Amino acid sequence: MSEIKVERLSKRFNETAALDAVSLDFAAGSFTALLGPSGCGKTTMLRLIAGFEAPSEGSVFFGKELMADPQRQVPPEARGVGVVFQSYALWPHMDVAANVAYPLKARHVERGAIAGRVGAVLDIVGLSRFEGRRIEELSGGQRQRVALARCLVADARIILFDEPLANLDMHLRASMVDAFRDIHRRTGATIVYVTHDQAEALALADRVAIMSQGKVLQAAPPQEVYRAPANATVAGFVGRGSIVAGTVIDHAEGIATVDVAGHRFAARSAGISSGPVNILLRPEALRISPEGMPATVLDSIYRGPVHEVRLALPAKGQELLIDNTEAVAVGQSVHVAVSDAWIIPDSEPS
Numbered sequence: 001m002s003e004i005k006v007e008r009l010s011k012r013f014n015e016t017a018a019l020d021a022v023s024l025d026f027a028a029g030s031f032t033a034l035l036g037p038s039g040c041g042k043t044t045m046l047r048l049i050a051g052f053e054a055p056s057e058g059s060v061f062f063g064k065e066l067m068a069d070p071q072r073q074v075p076p077e078a079r080g081v082g083v084v085f086q087s088y089a090l091w092p093h094m095d096v097a098a099n100v101a102y103p104l105k106a107r108h109v110e111r112g113a114i115a116g117r118v119g120a121v122l123d124i125v126g127l128s129r130f131e132g133r134r135i136e137e138l139s140g141g142q143r144q145r146v147a148l149a150r151c152l153v154a155d156a157r158i159i160l161f162d163e164p165l166a167n168l169d170m171h172l173r174a175s176m177v178d179a180f181r182d183i184h185r186r187t188g189a190t191i192v193y194v195t196h197d198q199a200e201a202l203a204l205a206d207r208v209a210i211m212s213q214g215k216v217l218q219a220a221p222p223q224e225v226y227r228a229p230a231n232a233t234v235a236g237f238v239g240r241g242s243i244v245a246g247t248v249i250d251h252a253e254g255i256a257t258v259d260v261a262g263h264r265f266a267a268r269s270a271g272i273s274s275g276p277v278n279i280l281l282r283p284e285a286l287r288i289s290p291e292g293m294p295a296t297v298l299d300s301i302y303r304g305p306v307h308e309v310r311l312a313l314p315a316k317g318q319e320l321l322i323d324n325t326e327a328v329a330v331g332q333s334v335h336v337a338v339s340d341a342w343i344i345p346d347s348e349p350s
């Protein structure tokens with residue numbers, strides 16, 4: 001069953017359509033990442049679900065219950081939703097336990113029960129030993145964990161995260177990603193997670209919704225968004241790769257033979273493709289080989305274990321990206337073999 005359902009949901013701020021007729025279901029217990037560039041409407045979607053904003057059009061349902069439409073608004077505190085923002089909104093002078101206990105105190109939960117619950121959630125976020133510490137004595141990552149614990153203690157069925165890791169360094173982010181996965185497993189809550197970091201979205205979510213200009217371009221499992229992007233914008237936003245122009249030579253349902261620069265290879269396709277198409281080529285599916293597309297080396301940059309090599313195809317403006325184990329001389333002529341390719345649907349050939 002879907003726990004959250006938004007239907008033709010729109011939000012306008014004066015002339016800006018922050019959200020534009022978006023319909024999306026969030027299944028009970030699912031983990032959805034809203035991913036997209038700055039200003040695409042991610043936070044607005046989250047705020048509409050939480051009840052901090054009212055829709056201009058459309059509706060928000062929790063199960064069968066209407067939470068909001070332009071006429072009616074269930075207030076945020078009556079929605080039973082847990083929310084964690086990138087600014088932690090903790091009380092600096094209180095200790096960790098008091099901060100985490102706050103939502104239960106506000107609900108007049110009995111004192112003995114509060115201590116038990118606080119202990120349990122601090123254990124989940126790995127802060128058991130920090131109960132008595134004041135917030136101002138904690139690191140950024142520890143503060144973020146306190147904010148998480150405070151959200152978890154309320155035992156909400158729906159938890160909304162708005163860029164919760166944005167203020168943390170890379171190392172902390174990685175350890176928090178593990179904490180989030182663990183929390184999702186333990187609580188089974190329905191999670192909506194806003195981020196502009198694609199690695200975070202792919203690692204955490206069971207579904208990624210790619211947003212652009214107030215619309216959802218694709219909502220699918222991470223592997224699908226990566227391997228079979230719905231359009232060029234999604235392809236460009238998730239992962240590295242190149243989009244090149246090609247021609248379909250032979251087509252069948254789901255797979256076609258395409259020609260790029262006189263070289264033929266198989267490409268996956270959403271249906272039956274024909275004529276000129278745009279083809280997505282990811283670096284891991286390309287390699288320098290005695291046979292393949294003729295190309296010239298433009299650039300070879302060392303990126304940790306591999307050299308990222310940028311190549312020019314004969315057609316003007318068409319480039320490829322390859323990860324190669326060795327550096328390649330700029331200007332060298334090579335051939336490139338293709339082991340996987342995806343014909344981008346619904347896009348005008350360039």
Ligand SMILES: Nc1ncnc2c1ncn2[C@@H]1O[C@H](COP(=O)(O)OP(=O)(O)OP(=O)(O)O)[C@@H](O)[C@H]1O
Nearest residue numbers: 013016017018037038039040041042043044045196
């Ligand atoms: N209260 C507001 N008043 C006016 N315009 C707003 C308001 N809130 C958001 N907007 C506009 O709506 C659009 C979507 O904003 P939103 O905050 O949802 O984007 P976002 O994808 O979360 O961006 P970011 O990643 O930068 O946080 C933007 O153009 C923004 O300027």
